[in-house]
Amino acid sequence: QKEVEQNSGPLSVPEGAIASLNCTYSDRGSQSFFWYRQYSGKSPELIMFIYSNGDKEDGRFTAQLNKASQYVSLLIRDSQPSDSATYLCAVNKFYFGSGTKLNVKP
Amino acid sequence: DGGITQSPKYLFRKEGQNVTLSCEQNLNHDAMYWYRQDPGQGLRLIYYSQIVNDFQKGDIAEGYSVSREKKESFPLTVTSAQKNPTAFYLCASSILGLAGGPDEQFFGPGTRLTVL
Numbered sequence: 331q332k333e334v335e336q337n338s339g340p341l342s343v344p345e346g347a348i349a350s351l352n353c354t355y356s357d358r359g360s361q362s363f364f365w366y367r368q369y370s371g372k373s374p375e376l377i378m379f380i381y382s383n384g385d386k387e388d389g390r391f392t393a394q395l396n397k398a399s400q401y402v403s404l405l406i407r408d409s410q411p412s413d414s415a416t417y418l419c420a421v422n423k424f425y426f427g428s429g430t431k432l433n434v435k436p
Numbered sequence: 437d438g439g440i441t442q443s444p445k446y447l448f449r450k451e452g453q454n455v456t457l458s459c460e461q462n463l464n465h466d467a468m469y470w471y472r473q474d475p476g477q478g479l480r481l482i483y484y485s486q487i488v489n490d491f492q493k494g495d496i497a498e499g500y501s502v503s504r505e506k507k508e509s510f511p512l513t514v515t516s517a518q519k520n521p522t523a524f525y526l527c528a529s530s531i532l533g534l535a536g537g538p539d540e541q542f543f544g545p546g547t548r549l550t551v552l
Binding site: 334336338362364372373374375376379381418420423424425426427428429 | 469471476477478479480481484494526530538539540541542543544545546
């Protein structure tokens with residue numbers, strides 16, 4: 331069983347702060363990692379993907395991958411109330427964590 | 437307008453009935469997927485298909501069946517053998533189907549199935 335673990339939250343941050351979301355995975359051979367945002371009752375939408383160790387930045391979002399520690403994270407800078415959603419980590423495309431609920435307080 | 441459509445949006449099923457959920461894409465993607473999401477949970481893979489007339493079981497295929505007769509369509513049948521089918525069902529597609537592949541999945545709007 332390939333496991334992907336996320337803290338369910340909720341993670342509460344004030345508007346303008348940095349939100350840090352974490353994900354660990356069990357399959358050491360995993361190659362691709364995805365972060366999706368899912369609003370309540372809606373389908374997931376892709377935020378970022380990362381394949382190589384290190385950081386990848388896209389606007390306010392930074393994905394960090396550490397394959398040795400089997401750990402991937404998502405940083406959201408200057409958090410906005412519209413960022414309030416559940417963030418899903420996916421490993422090797424098929425395997426999803428249960429998600430972390432983020433609340434950004436105005 | 438390219439994208440993935442799922443129908444119906446809401447579906448109610450009586451116990452013992454089979455129901456079929458529709459999924460259509462016009463993105464010209466080779467791979468299509470079906471996931472199930474329960475409240476407060478992540479997505480679990482039911483079936484996926486990398487090419488027409490071929491599909492593979494995911495982690496929770498029991499009680500479900502699929503077909504892939506056309507590239508654009510990947511319907512999911514929830515059979516009476518599925519003991520707890522009430523869930524949110526999501527269809528997705530991607531350019532490729534490799535498990536470790538770099539291609540992102542595009543999701544449809546979902547079908548919410550309730551067993552009465």
